[in-house]
Amino acid sequence: MSRSFTVLPSGQLLPFRLNYETLRVLSQFVTAATDARQFPVPVAPEVAFLGRSNVGKSSVINSLLGSKVARTSSTPGRTRSINFYSVRWPGRPRPEVMFTDLPGYGYAKLSREISAEWPSFIEPYLKERSNLALCVVLVDSNIPPQKSDEQLCEALHSYGRPFVAVATKSDRVSGNQLRQSLQTLAQALGTERILTYSARSGHGREELWQQIRAATDALAGVAKAELP
Numbered sequence: 001m002s003r004s005f006t007v008l009p010s011g012q013l014l015p016f017r018l019n020y021e022t023l024r025v026l027s028q029f030v031t032a033a034t035d036a037r038q039f040p041v042p043v044a045p046e047v048a049f050l051g052r053s054n055v056g057k058s059s060v061i062n063s064l065l066g067s068k069v070a071r072t073s074s075t076p077g078r079t080r081s082i083n084f085y086s087v088r089w090p091g092r093p094r095p096e097v098m099f100t101d102l103p104g105y106g107y108a109k110l111s112r113e114i115s116a117e118w119p120s121f122i123e124p125y126l127k128e129r130s131n132l133a134l135c136v137v138l139v140d141s142n143i144p145p146q147k148s149d150e151q152l153c154e155a156l157h158s159y160g161r162p163f164v165a166v167a168t169k170s171d172r173v174s175g176n177q178l179r180q181s182l183q184t185l186a187q188a189l190g191t192e193r194i195l196t197y198s199a200r201s202g203h204g205r206e207e208l209w210q211q212i213r214a215a216t217d218a219l220a221g222v223a224k225a226e227l228p
């Protein structure tokens, strides 16, 4: 049994104990940015998906959205721009959330290019984007902690950005091995809790959606409170 949301006529979302697979959101590609000047005007709280090349960022986005809106590939380095996707609930005119799929880092062949790109648009996005509500840091549940992941988490801390760590491809690791791996990863990333996710089976979808909703609702609440 898992949870879903019901949209009230007022537009308020209520969590219900329903089959989570029935949650339907409408998603759309908005734009791809390779420069800070190309970022779209903020319209809704944003959730950024970050992690090494090939960790499964685009796959997790597709799994959460129940669509194939983000391109995935077995070749590392598929996503080279910040890709913005709007997420709308049925019956609502405007996007509630935006998902952003970021270029992966840490893959040897690409690392030089990526480190050149980082200051030009990735860092400004993570540091300055006013509507960035949550960063989802993805690590592979089958790969030991990497320096680059630790550096990312340190950078997010220094920018004051909240993040949630997610171990991907959990279908590839079983039982004890997964528990051990989660403990090591959480410790290296300096976080108490790490979620697991399998884009293949949908495992972890409900829990990650809950984290996303909590963060985006909190930011939307702040924005409303600041209105004159």
Ligand SMILES: Nc1nc2c(ncn2[C@@H]2O[C@H](COP(=O)(O)OP(=O)(O)OP(=O)(O)O)[C@@H](O)[C@H]2O)c(=O)[nH]1
Pocket: 051, 052, 053, 054, 055, 056, 057, 058, 059, 060, 071, 072, 073, 074, 075, 076, 077, 078, 079, 080, 103, 104, 105, 168, 169, 170, 171, 172, 197, 198, 199, 200, 201
């Ligand atoms: N078994 C399994 N494979 C997965 C899962 N998620 C992603 N993959 C595979 O991992 C590969 C990379 O997935 P992507 O979603 O393209 O990874 P990415 O992080 O977006 O990669 P870049 O855009 O290159 O940085 C693909 O071959 C996916 O099919 C999962 O949960 N389980």
Ligand SMILES: [Mg+2]
Pocket: 057, 058, 059, 071, 072, 078, 079, 101
């Ligand atoms: Mg990708």
